[in-house]
Amino acid sequence: MELLQCISDVHARVTYDYIEKLPSSILFKKGFVYPVFKDEDNNWLTTDEDGEQHMIASNVADVIEDPWCQMHFRKL
Template sequence: MELVRCKKNVIKKLEFDFIESDPPKILFREGYFYPVFKDAYGVWMTTDEEGIPHVISESEDNPEQDPWFGVHFIKA
């Protein structure tokens, strides 16, 4: 298991058919550390503030190779 630090808040976004929550629900908070792990399919996962798992990188070798990960997280 590794740790990553959130570089900026990650807000829950719903599809256009749903009403967004107000205030927006923060999944990952800027500056907080989160443990990451690989699932059975080789994708990197972590749990949000409520303990719900989320994919944060689809790169099997290094999560930093995923562009979305690079915008929101950095390896600690």
């Protein structure tokens, strides 16, 4: 387990539809700390503000090596 702090709000996005719900819901809030867990395939999982599970990094030994994760979180 690792702890990550969100450095910018992460909003829900619907990639398969052109109509977005406004305002979009916030999955991860800036300043909040989230525990992340690595699975057997080196994917890193955490839960959002609604308790839903998300993969925030994939195929990396260290969670902060993932570019998307670097943009939204910092390792504590």
